[in-house]
Amino acid sequence: MADTWQEELRARGYRVTPQRQLVLEAVTELEHGTPEEICAQVQRTARGVNISTVYRTLELLEELGLVKHTHLGHGPPTYHLAAEAEHLHLVCRHCGTARDISPKVADELVETLARDYGFTTDVHHLTVYGRCRDCR
């Protein structure tokens, strides 16, 4: 984890380009935004960057784990910097086992609660009760 994302890119055979740096900067500055918005932000610094490059770059940055995206209702997805490692729990009411999963699955819930209810979710402590695959 001491490596920079640039090194990570090179290690994987990808290249560090100004466009990629700009897109990551844009996501950082915007906190969150649609591909279109991110593209606009990038173009405040460098004109001529194409929207399709933004799409491709966001996909790459997501693959690298640097950004994440969620779908908030209709329209384009929202991209934001990936949070540090967190997890949430899945508890089976039948067999009692708990499983840790990525908080990514609760992204929409978290954003909706924030947007519609002004509620800041404590994702680390989100526990979902139900029935696991084995106890169906």
Add this chain to the structure above:
Amino acid sequence: MADTWQEELRARGYRVTPQRQLVLEAVTELEHGTPEEICAQVQRTARGVNISTVYRTLELLEELGLVKHTHLGHGPPTYHLAAEAEHLHLVCRHCGTARDISPKVADELVETLARDYGFTTDVHHLTVYGRCRDCR
């Protein structure tokens, strides 16, 4: 609530058409599906029903409160019958107050857990911890 949806439709100046009945039936049968899937289901009974009619009908049925939709990751939205009144809890770790909200906000979470983990969520018992608007 004793009124049928057909009566509700007429009361609002809309008409009860075979297409509308078929779309609602399709949503019921499929439990959930994309407009495309719903259209395919409808066409098992009546060919010639157009996809744009399905879109228009789903919009109408949603307005009537008969169906709901959620966006699961990429791609088209998923429609399903509106659930009966249930609720989930929002608990503030600071002031301790609990608030009941619509389980609709957890739709994506529920579907994702089912799809990716084979986990059946007990939505009625879902409690989300965090900080409410007033305690920010």
Add this chain to the structure above:
DNA sequence: CTCATTGCAAAGAATTTGCAAGTAG
């Protein structure tokens, strides 16, 4: 009969892809 609704085709958004030219390493 009247006007809401439908089918169809064309228009629109959002996103992806093919490819030649550009450039990081």
Add this chain to the structure above:
DNA sequence: CTACTTGCAAATTCTTTGCAATGAG
């Protein structure tokens, strides 16, 4: 130099809209 990237335009995917014909009430 090599081959990953980019810009651009065309192709896709998903959804909406215009409009004449159809059909519910």
